[in-house]
Amino acid sequence: MDKSQKNPTSQIGTSTPKSKFEDSPVFNYISNLSPIESVKSISTAQTFSSLSFTSPPPVFTSPHVISHRESRFFRCHNSVDRSKHLESLDGSAVKGEVVVPLVEDLNKEASLEDEEETSVETSSELPQILKFDSQTSEHSDSPCTEDVVIEASSDPPRGDNGSSSEDVTMGLQNMLVVREGNDTPGCGRLISDATELLVFRSPNDSEAFRCLVDKISSSERRFCAGVKSTKRPDINKDIPANGSSNENQPLAVLPTNESVFNLHRGGMRRRCLDFEMPGKRKKDIVDDQQSVCDNNVAGESSSSCVVPGIGLHLNAVAMSAKDSNISVIHGYSISGEIQKSFSGSTTPIQSQDTVQETSDQAENEPVEEVPKALVFPELNLGSLKKKMRKSEQAGEGESCKRCNCKKSKCLKLYCECFAAGVYCIEPCSCIDCFNKPIHEETVLATRKQIESRNPLAFAPKVIRNADSIMEASDDASKTPASARHKRGCNCKKSNCMKKYCECYQGGVGCSMNCRCEGCTNVFGRKDGSLLVIMESKLEENQETYEKRIAKIQHNVEVSKEVEQNPSSDQPSTPLPPYRHLVVHQPFLSKNRLPPTQFFLGTGSSSFRKPNSDLAQSQNEKKPLETVTEDKTEIMPEILLNSPIANIKAISPNSKRVSPPQPGSSESGSILRRRGNGRKLILRSIPAFPSLNPNQ
DNA sequence: GAGTTTGAAACT
DNA sequence: CAGTTTCAAACTC
Known part of the structure; x- marks a missing residue:
């Protein structure tokens, strides 16, 4: 029968x-x-x-989860990657470019696309895990891993030079290796960034999964922490007994203090991370870098240092970028330790850039510098100096900026610390502060109360769409905005050009929600008129961009010929120019920046990153939904249209990075990748909606 | 560093 | 919901 x-x-x-x-x-x-x-x-x-x-059990479980996480993970990279990407392009450096971008693309695709993508996505992430954790699924995943690697290696310079591809692979391996080594701080960083990934490491996938789910779905990450941890003894030792309570090693897996720390910090704390990044300054970063590098073996130092950077928090990047431009408002984290931890996370990113550049091209200006100038020159023009000055003050004078509450007892949203979901610490100048671990109950109660009044009170003020990158651009040109202020501003006198304006402060344009008067928000006006400035800038950049592409092509050729140290080549080609491309980053970073870092999510709301987040967040937040939809719709058009046009029309940020230039055939190879990314995106587009059943 | 300005948060 | 007050950050000097 x-x-x-x-x-x-x-x-x-x-x-x-x-x-x-x-x-x-x-x-x-x-x-x-x-x-x-x-x-x-x-x-x-x-x-x-x-x-x-291949995908079944392990993959399925993880994929979705991963998608969430990954999106985050990758997202973080985006900014960094892009910068790197560009940088690498500049010189010969296929290395950075190859690895990072590819991964990124993969992620994007993965996040957007469902099943197939999922596998890919998983692969991108899993590879590391799988390789290291023999326990995990073997062959099923392995294939993916291979694929990923192959793609990564092949994609880039692929045709150009095998060496480069090898380099890429090497890079991945290095990453993995580092991870294996795992005890080194550097790796810790890497892992810390990929904290989520770590979860998978746990022998018990189900647990890990659960944890992830919790993490993602609920704002309470502590739950996750609460979950038993399969921990690694070695790691745990270092964990500071900080704060409070739950010192159950959440994900003991985390190799470093930082990572652990981060995990420990529940929703509120987590935010801290996000916010804190901005506060982190070069100084700290540098120090961290050094420490990291120092820890690393001389020979591998470079790699090690670099590696960490690969998986970092976007926030850090964005933040850092932004920081350079704009003074950060938020202060910091809970304690020095925390800060350190943060810095650690931050470090990688920075370090990566810094290290690479430093090593590769010491002569080049500091990474940060470029962004500053390039990023939003126009934007900053008015207050740039001031901001700079201020940031300096804030950055140097005090390790971090804190609240200065006199009457609110730091139990109201007036208090930045409280609003950010962090406890006040020494640096704070607050009086009669109740926002301390000692008064945890009070704090929680108050918080609850406020939330009861306004559920989104502690949610990020600036809501970014899943692809902040894409959207930001889209918004800017077409719709309200991918990223926008939760409630909109109400500025009367500042014209939305000062930090009084939360929209401006958050690096987002004003939207219909705003009731501002005389809006001249450089990030986007309420009326929808975009950044005129930006446009002009973009046009300018366009030319430069093309030139650079040509240059890049040239470099690629050279690299092919040489087939050796790309770094050696780099010297010849100054990064700076390419960095220019990075301009977007800064912009992006700005958009994303400060306030709530998306992927990390905010404590109260499940504000996570992109797509996955959307699904969840949609329930809670409609704005996101809208944004997402808009974007979805927009994307296709964009893709169809010529990249250049799109670039102009859309935001410089993402577009530029991704959009393939029609340039020469050679560039094509490089750009092709980007193009591929787009292709994938297209595919994903249809899938995208599906991700959000809620809609 | 003190004082002013500003707009969000809180209150009525 | 609108108006007012309170508050602390942002800004200026």
């Missing part, structure tokens, strides 16, 4: 598709892997199962 039924199906199903699938390398690969093999004409179901076999 069954057979009869099955057979027909199987025949139909298998035979027909089989021919199709067989051709695909994936199928072959799978077939090879699968122990089941061709044994018998398995029912259709089986056949498919085999297909899915």
Whole structure:
């Protein structure tokens, strides 16, 4: 009976598709892997199962989860990556470019796309994990891993020079290796950034998964922490007994204090992280870098240092970038330790840039510098000096800026610390402060009260869309905005050009929600008129951009020929110019910046990153929804249109980075990647909506 | 560093 | 919901 039924199906199903699938390398690969093999004409179901076999249990579990996490993870990289990306392009450096961008693209795609993407996504992330954790699924994932690696290596310079591809692979390996080494601070950083990934390391996937889910879905990360931890003894030692309570090692897996720390810090604290980044200054960063580097072995120092950077918090990047431009408002974290931890996370990013550049091109100006100038020159023009000055003051005078409450007892939203979900610490100049661990109950109660009044009170003021990058640009040109202020500002006299304006402060344009008067917000006016300034800037950049591309191409060729140290080549080509491309970053960073860092999510609301977040956040926050939708709709058009046009029309940020330039064929190879990313995006587009069932 | 300005948060 | 007050950051001198 069954057979009869099955057979027909199987025949139909298998035979027909089989021919199709067989051709695909994936199928072959799978077939090879699968122990089941061709044994018998398995029912259709089986056949498919085999297909899915790779991803099934492990993948499925993780993928979704990962998608959330990853998006975060990657997102963080975006800014960094891009900068790197560009930088690398500049010189020869295929290395940074290759690895990072690819991963990033993969992530994006993955996040956007569902199943296939998921696998890819997983692969991108899993590779590291899997390799290190033999426990985890083996072959099923391995393939993906390979694919990823291959892509990464192949993609980039691929045609250009094998060496470069190798480098890329090496880079990945290094990352992995570092991770293996895991005890080194540097790796810790890396991992810390990828904290989420770490979870998977735990032998018990289910737990990890659970943890992730909690993390993602609920604002209370502490739950996660609460979850038993499969920990690594070695790591735990270092963990500072900070704060408070729950010192259950949440994810003991975390290698470093920082990472652990971060995890420990529940929703509120987590935010801290986000906010804190901005506060972090060069100085700290440098120190951190040094420390990191120092820890690393001389020979590998560079790599080590670099590695960490790969998986960092975007926030850090964005923040750092922004910081350079704008003084940060938020102060800091809980304690010196915390700060350190943060700095640690930050460090990687910075360090990466710094290290690479420093090592590769010491002569180049500091990373930060470029962004400053390039980033939003116009924007900053007016108050740049002031800001700079201020930031200096804030940065140097005090390790971090804190509140200065006199009457609110730091139990109202007036208090930045409280609003940010962090306890006040020494640096604060507050009086009669109740926002301390000692008064935890009071704090929680007050917080609750406020939340009851306004559930979003502690949510990020600035809501960014899933792809802040994409959206930001989109918004700017077309719609209200991917990123915008939760409630909108109400400025009367500042014209939304000062930090009094929360929109401006948050680096986002004003939206319809704003009731501001005489809005001249450089990030976008309430009326929708975009940044005129930006446009002009973009145009200028456009030219430069093309030139640079040509240059890049040239470099690529050279690198091919040389097929050796790209770094050696770099010297010849000054990064600065390419950095210019990075301009977007800063912008992005700005948009993303300060306030709530998206991916990290805010304590109260499940404000997470992008897509995944959207699904959740949508329930809570409609703005996001809107944004997302807009974006979704917009994207296709954008893609269809010529990249350049898009770039102008849209925001410089993402567009620029991604948009392939029509330039020469060579550039094509490099850009192609980008192009691919887009392609993927296209595919994903349809899928995107599906991700948000809620809609 | 003190004083002023500003707009969000809180209150009525 | 609108108006007013309170508050602390942002800004100026």
